[in-house]
Amino acid sequence: MRQVNMAISSLTHAHVRKYYATLHENPKLNWVAVSCANEYVANDFKKYGYDIPIYMSTEKMLQEHPEIEGVVIASENDCHYLEMELCCKYGKDILSMKIPTFDLEEYDRMIKMTDDNDIICQVELEMHYNATCRKAIELARSGEIGDIVSFNATNITLSPVWAFPWQGVPEKSYGKRVPIRDNDKRFRGGALSDHPHIFDMLRWCTDSEFDYVFADVADNIRDIKVEDVLYITGQMKNGCKFLLDPSWSRHEEKLERPGPGWEVFPKRMEVNFSIVGTKGVIQADCFGPNVYFNGGPNNRYTVQYTYFDEWIGMMDEFYNCILNRQQPKINLKWHRKTIEAMVRCYDSIAYEKPIYIK
Amino acid sequence: MDNQFIPKLSMMVEKYSLADNFQAELESGAVKISCNKGNYRFFYDFNRKMSEDKFINLPLYHWQSKRRYIELRNILQNNFIGQPVAMRIQHMVSPNEFINSLKDIIIFESNLVEFVINQKIEQVFSDFYGDTYVNCIMSTTGNIKTSMELGLLPEGSEPVLLHEIVGKKGIASDVVVDTQTQQYPIYVFKGKEIQTYTDIDNELFGLDNTQIDCIRFIMWVLEDTRRKDALYANYIYMQKVYNAALKANDTVNYTYVED
Numbered sequence: 001m002r003q004v005n006m007a008i009s010s011l012t013h014a015h016v017r018k019y020y021a022t023l024h025e026n027p028k029l030n031w032v033a034v035s036c037a038n039e040y041v042a043n044d045f046k047k048y049g050y051d052i053p054i055y056m057s058t059e060k061m062l063q064e065h066p067e068i069e070g071v072v073i074a075s076e077n078d079c080h081y082l083e084m085e086l087c088c089k090y091g092k093d094i095l096s097m098k099i100p101t102f103d104l105e106e107y108d109r110m111i112k113m114t115d116d117n118d119i120i121c122q123v124e125l126e127m128h129y130n131a132t133c134r135k136a137i138e139l140a141r142s143g144e145i146g147d148i149v150s151f152n153a154t155n156i157t158l159s160p161v162w163a164f165p166w167q168g169v170p171e172k173s174y175g176k177r178v179p180i181r182d183n184d185k186r187f188r189g190g191a192l193s194d195h196p197h198i199f200d201m202l203r204w205c206t207d208s209e210f211d212y213v214f215a216d217v218a219d220n221i222r223d224i225k226v227e228d229v230l231y232i233t234g235q236m237k238n239g240c241k242f243l244l245d246p247s248w249s250r251h252e253e254k255l256e257r258p259g260p261g262w263e264v265f266p267k268r269m270e271v272n273f274s275i276v277g278t279k280g281v282i283q284a285d286c287f288g289p290n291v292y293f294n295g296g297p298n299n300r301y302t303v304q305y306t307y308f309d310e311w312i313g314m315m316d317e318f319y320n321c322i323l324n325r326q327q328p329k330i331n332l333k334w335h336r337k338t339i340e341a342m343v344r345c346y347d348s349i350a351y352e353k354p355i356y357i358k
Numbered sequence: 359m360d361n362q363f364i365p366k367l368s369m370m371v372e373k374y375s376l377a378d379n380f381q382a383e384l385e386s387g388a389v390k391i392s393c394n395k396g397n398y399r400f401f402y403d404f405n406r407k408m409s410e411d412k413f414i415n416l417p418l419y420h421w422q423s424k425r426r427y428i429e430l431r432n433i434l435q436n437n438f439i440g441q442p443v444a445m446r447i448q449h450m451v452s453p454n455e456f457i458n459s460l461k462d463i464i465i466f467e468s469n470l471v472e473f474v475i476n477q478k479i480e481q482v483f484s485d486f487y488g489d490t491y492v493n494c495i496m497s498t499t500g501n502i503k504t505s506m507e508l509g510l511l512p513e514g515s516e517p518v519l520l521h522e523i524v525g526k527k528g529i530a531s532d533v534v535v536d537t538q539t540q541q542y543p544i545y546v547f548k549g550k551e552i553q554t555y556t557d558i559d560n561e562l563f564g565l566d567n568t569q570i571d572c573i574r575f576i577m578w579v580l581e582d583t584r585r586k587d588a589l590y591a592n593y594i595y596m597q598k599v600y601n602a603a604l605k606a607n608d609t610v611n612y613t614y615v616e617d
Contacts, residue, residue, distance in 0.1 A: 130560060132543040135563075139546060291531065292530070292532075292533075294528040295530075299528065301535065304432070306425035309561060313560045
């Protein structure tokens with residue numbers, strides 16, 4: 001079996017632990033090296049006990065290991081462009097985090113540079129590899145509930161800002177400091193910026209693109225600079241309605257390293273669908289049912305998840321794309337319309353009106 | 359097992375490089391495999407007399423690969439609920455390919471108790487109602503008490519399944535608070551008709567969940583075939599647990615498992 005040589009850069013993204021496990025366990029992947037954004041991250045990585053060379057510069061890592069074929073760019077959102085540029089320079093295929101950038105002009109330059117350099121760039125939208133999500137959308141698309149009238153979804157989680165502080169820094173998560181709206185102390189870059197999945201699922205399920213979005217933001221439940229609770233409604237170009245909840249509405253303990261006792265509400269992360277059709281309704285819980293306990297560090301009733309194998313399918317696809325030199329299903333071009341819709345949701349909050357998308 | 363089972367098992371063995379020259383076939387109540395690591399018959403019909411041939415007979419404890427039970431065990435191993443003292447089990451289902459008799463359920467649940475709490479069952483009290491229902495209390499080597507309501511329901515019945523562990527600091531359960539019935543990841547509501555779907559494993563998408571567990575269990579054995587000896591020894595012990603249950607029913611005594 002041909003192995004693909006992989007590296008992970010920066011290690012500051014909230015999903016990075018998933019990549020540690022996947023690269024360690026998947027026999028198709030040979031984990032060559034990591035680069036760390038800073039000493040704190042490097043020391044944290046060492047605690048996991050993986051016997052993997054550590055570099056303090058992504059470019060140095062790529063120079064020292066020309067055998068690397070693919071790089072998981074696991075960095076803060078505002079670093080993605082520079083890291084993609086490095087990967088293009090050294091001819092490495094890319095697994096991008098879920099938000100390549102919110103700057104649409106920069107996004108177009110990312111598309112061009114990966115195209116120009118014949119780089120495979122897959123975007124990490126792991127819900128495509130969640131079996132429940134896949135089945136629910138297959139049922140809806142097959143006409144099981146007739147024509148789809150409305151696609152309603154939640155992607156509600158606790159906030160990762162205490163463990164991954166950059167997600168609460170507007171310049172790092174959104175790419176620049178943009179007030180959420182007039183006379184509001186908050187900035188773009190919070191919960192919405194963390195939850196592209198349901199926008200993507202909506203496009204996948206309806207086979208249509210966004211016509212308009214209308215969004216409004218609640219008062220924060222946390223003392224942070226970015227939004228944490230918001231709702232979005234709108235319509236797709238085919239007439240399908242939608243209602244989305246991409247909030248950080250689940251409370252959390254302020255842990256610096258995610259672990260037992262992180263959640264306050266029993267379930268720390270949910271993706272739920274309510275797909276309404278002319279002949280019925282599909283209700284889906286993409287991460288349930290599970291098992292449950294009270295106890296743990298804080299003696300709270302807690303969900304112990306029994307899911308989370310999405311990264312296996314995602315990395316399998318990345319592996320096959322590298323081997324066969326083909327662009328993945330979730331590539332930069334496909335994902336641009338999701339990112340644009342998210343930006344328009346921020347615009348809708350700012351202007352307090354629906355925003356139509358051409 | 360359906361016609362996807364063998365191709366998907368073979369695909370996973372190849373994907374994870376678990377064996378060379380792998381071949382598999384189905385027989386009634388069992389899966390036979392041959393590869394460079396040996397010839398094995400993984401059986402899941404616990405009433406059937408095993409063939410004596412070139413295949414090594416091993417019980418197919420598919421429940422040990424079910425994520426919900428693995429996570430119950432993890433909750434204990436991570437000490438989230440403290441020292442366990444008791445476990446409450448309900449397992450009432452309509453007969454299916456994997457559960458055909460009370461013996462199948464007793465072996466399933468007795469082995470699951472040992473798997474989750476990592477102790478051997480030592481003593482059994484049981485009270486059977488014919489061949490369709492039994493109440494049991496079992497005690498382990500570490501004095502953990504387990505109550506079991508086990509039965510076969512009419513065809514088409516919703517399953518009644520519960521696994522609850524009582525610890526000194528908390529409770530772990532595979533049924534969410536305030537519910538009595540099984541929950542599903544997907545419901546489709548169409549008038550009076552309600553359909554449910556159970557897809558949770560993307561790598562083996564499309565396969566029934568118990569068949570998925572069977573594949574993952576066989577993979578686990580192939581990862582390290584030295585596991586086979588302990589596995590077979592445990593099956594012999596489970597037969598003794600079952601015999602102790604029969605004897606307890608006959609004698610109305612709390613009966614030690616003969617070892």
